[in-house]
Amino acid sequence: MKILIVDDEKLIAQGVAYVIRQFGEDYGPVDVAFCGREALEKMAAVRYDLVVTDVSMPGISGLDLVEEAKGRGLCDDFCILSGYSEFEYARTALRLGVEDYLLKPVDKAKLKKCWTLLAKSSRAAAWFCSGAGRARRRTVSLAAMSQKSRGSLAARCQSS
Amino acid sequence: MAYQVLQAQIDPHFIYNALESIRMMAEMHNDPEVANVIFSFSKLMRYSFSVNTAPATIEYELDIVSQYLQVQKIRLGDQLEYQISCPEPLLNEGCPQFVLQPLVENAIKYGRSQDHPGVFVKIDLSMEDGLLTAVVENNGAELDSEKLREINGRLERGQDLSNLSSGTGVGLDSINSRMRYLYPESFKMELKPLPGQGLKVILIWRPAAESKGE
Numbered sequence: 539m540k541i542l543i544v545d546d547e548k549l550i551a552q553g554v555a556y557v558i559r560q561f562g563e564d565y566g567p568v569d570v571a572f573c574g575r576e577a578l579e580k581m582a583a584v585r586y587d588l589v590v591t592d593v594s595m596p597g598i599s600g601l602d603l604v605e606e607a608k609g610r611g612l613c614d615d616f617c618i619l620s621g622y623s624e625f626e627y628a629r630t631a632l633r634l635g636v637e638d639y640l641l642k643p644v645d646k647a648k649l650k651k652c653w654t655l656l657a658k659s660s661r662a663a664a665w666f667c668s669g670a671g672r673a674r675r676r677t678v679s680l681a682a683m684s685q686k687s688r689g690s691l692a693a694r695c696q697s698s
Numbered sequence: 699m700a701y702q703v704l705q706a707q708i709d710p711h712f713i714y715n716a717l718e719s720i721r722m723m724a725e726m727h728n729d730p731e732v733a734n735v736i737f738s739f740s741k742l743m744r745y746s747f748s749v750n751t752a753p754a755t756i757e758y759e760l761d762i763v764s765q766y767l768q769v770q771k772i773r774l775g776d777q778l779e780y781q782i783s784c785p786e787p788l789l790n791e792g793c794p795q796f797v798l799q800p801l802v803e804n805a806i807k808y809g810r811s812q813d814h815p816g817v818f819v820k821i822d823l824s825m826e827d828g829l830l831t832a833v834v835e836n837n838g839a840e841l842d843s844e845k846l847r848e849i850n851g852r853l854e855r856g857q858d859l860s861n862l863s864s865g866t867g868v869g870l871d872s873i874n875s876r877m878r879y880l881y882p883e884s885f886k887m888e889l890k891p892l893p894g895q896g897l898k899v900i901l902i903w904r905p906a907a908e909s910k911g912e
Binding site: 556 | 719722741744748
């Protein structure tokens, strides 16, 4: 799986990439981008399986990045990693169809779970024809989001 | 007052980002102990700043208790030992925020003394006939029986404890008031001495039927 981490705070982007590489060889390669524009450039050059992005960044915000990248067909699967837990952000993220909305400090187990769900669906996509694989992949993602919207995501959407 | 209100509006997300940067620096320097304690501390900060409108769960509250104990463990080392036990089916039961963590904080604070700096804190949850019981105990605190009777009487009547000199009043008051509001029919709170030395705080409520949410 090819992964891109987007955060204007370089230490966080590099650190999250480092943490993911520590998960093992299956989790990578992992690239980093430090703003929305750089992320779009990288996505235009490389087809990533998953993009993890911060929300609040100068220039193109993380949510705008998701919308534009999806609109241009650059990547299907996104995960938000944010310091903000406001409901509005989470609701917009849900509307844009992101896979997960993780809060800083990022819980490694949750990060890994997000990968595992996608990795499993990627393997399924390799076994079946692309249409069926894609349908299954979307089902897995929506099941994950549906569970979160019922429980943990709602609980995490606290006004800080 | 106005100044304090304005100051309180400063977005705490800066703090989460700053702590996350420091944590990731520790990760990249291969220092998992420092990274883990910053993770715990950062989660505690988020918990402290949050005004949670959704009813929390036992799982969420115990996670915060666990992060709190891990941070305290870094500070106190061998002087703090703890044990948390909760049957898995209870993890999804309702538990308002700031109910167990303040009791654990009290158990450490009042369980240590100059002569006995070490403290053992035990958190135990159980359910019987739909009533959830949470017990937080330590092996150090002592209260004379007269004061204990006075505290328990006031807790039962919903009276404040602020003019008692034990120093534990505000936390217990807050828990008692909120839980009596949320679970008016079933909630009970009691302090009991342990044989030898130590004190246990017992909370009992029926989570399913009465919750008004937060």
